Amino acid sequence: MTLTVGVIGGGQLARMMIPAAVNLGIRLRVLAENAGESADLATTALGSHLNAEDVLRFGESVDVVTFDHEHVPQEVLRALVERGVAVRPGPDALLYAQDKLLMRERLGGIGLPVPNWARVSTVTELQAFLDANRGRAVVKTARGGYDGHGVRVVSRAEEAADWFTGEPLLAEELVEFTRELAQSVARRPSGEIAAWPVVESIQRDGVCAEVIAPAPSSEGRLADAASEIAFTVAESLGVTGVLAVELFETADGRLLINELAMRPHNTGHWSIDGSITSQFEQHLRAVLDLPLGATGCRDPWAVMVNILGGPATGALADRYPVAMAAQPGVKIHNYGKAPRPGRKVGHVTALGDELDDVVQRARVTASHFKA
């Protein structure tokens, strides 16, 4: 058994697979667009994920192909499968992480709870949706959006007029949620599936800012409902590897599916330090069809805070002397990326028994890395 995993994309998700791969003696190979990306240490090939030739050549050098992102086109994924390369998750599953309209259709079709939505191709159709949904809607491009890109909240259809360029858009009700949750699971090709505890994610400007694991007051019914939803998605769609399901919790206690990600996800970074098996180790185990690891929490609370942007001048590491001295127990993760406003350049995770204290320690540590 050689255990060579190929990752398409050289970002921080590929990077964070390196420690898990080193521990387990798994060979990680990364196809990155450029030298010097976050996963540089494991980068063995440069090329574009859009270029079938680059991807096929890369696929031939590994036992299984998986992903740092969901942007590999379907035709490239299918060419890999036709060549006999194991692709996990496979194109049939990834389709639903790539196209939000297909995702909504499919999840609704299998009876999972989703916000009111409609496929709208014209301003008139969007206005009709607005009129039927209390005059406000979230409009999303079906493909290519992430971290708030490709998402717009509108109260008049004209506000999205520039987006009607031939491709239909997804219109969704503006859900009046009380908080956002995320449920991650991992699934092997042979069917074994395991869930981490459901977490709360706090978003700012459409970007994940903080995650509390487990979500406060989630034990019992809520946790069961969240994992049940994610299990159903993973099994119905045939997902392999890690699946993250972003959820809205409503005032009346319902859960509605917001987004899907079929890879390790920002809301699961707490698991590196906070779970017996991190999402990165579990993803590698799952795509290699190895038995899954235990997913329990190592401490009552783990709080992850993203380092967004980083220092205005200098490097993240310039702040280590102060940040590390102040919080010797907080785990710091540095993605090796140049600071840039809004960019995810790292995260910190605090662990402990008292939630307020853990939140405070995580926030204070992250604040040392700001301008």
Next chain:
Amino acid sequence: MTLTVGVIGGGQLARMMIPAAVNLGIRLRVLAENAGESADLATTALGSHLNAEDVLRFGESVDVVTFDHEHVPQEVLRALVERGVAVRPGPDALLYAQDKLLMRERLGGIGLPVPNWARVSTVTELQAFLDANRGRAVVKTARGGYDGHGVRVVSRAEEAADWFTGEPLLAEELVEFTRELAQSVARRPSGEIAAWPVVESIQRDGVCAEVIAPAPSSEGRLADAASEIAFTVAESLGVTGVLAVELFETADGRLLINELAMRPHNTGHWSIDGSITSQFEQHLRAVLDLPLGATGCRDPWAVMVNILGGPATGALADRYPVAMAAQPGVKIHNYGKAPRPGRKVGHVTALGDELDDVVQRARVTASHFKA
């Protein structure tokens, strides 16, 4: 702050620094003798640690030089220092990890508890030592021994006759210990020092087989005595980075220093999964003169069992399906080395509340990787 750490030696200790370096955004560069060694992923130069030219060239490419082993000759270390390279630990400290006679002399000189010992240059001198020490002694070559190599228990001086080749030997009383302990600390150049809990190490055939962290019934006096000894060694000898002090505990409750290692040590591998800060992260922080991380235990008990030798046929990973399925919570570490009788090819760490259960889970998991 660029944080480039150079490690001389490409073995598993260098390898296990990789995950910590990736997390903290530290650039790790490794000088290995051959391609394909355990730390291959971080190997940036091939050369001999005995060759000053190889080592000097390597030293110029990093911010600080540290070590996978203690075998770099003093003259090479001193040439590095003369070139202005930060070497941590430095040659003045490493000397005492390289030469057991100097170590015994120095530790005795600063009043630390050591076994009865003598420098013996002839069979006659050794026999005199035997006669004064109940007729049994441990004879050690001053340099180059490890994992039971260069160590011989004798009851007649003639049994070591072949070792008298000009260099004096170290003769030590055969300590009647009740168990072996190990105390690891880390120290920064600026003086900050931090200790992990003292651990119990179980040796078989002179090789570390298992480690229990913390050592059972060690709280209080014993733990204080062990950390006090290690602090004194680190400060007196000016050690930077991780220092492991192997100790004998005697029936009358004394601690005697057995060996010193000035690098991450097998008895500290439990800390990867069991401590808030692993010895590998701490070593990197210490040699970079960054604030040290918290050294508390993450669970009441951590038990590490070495995988010695590995399967008689096939690779370690061939056993993953069975081992992982049986123990989803035990952490498996695979050094990427070919199995060979007696060779350290990996380790497993179990964690939990009940020591008997934790020992059992660690041993069962390790047993899956045996012939």
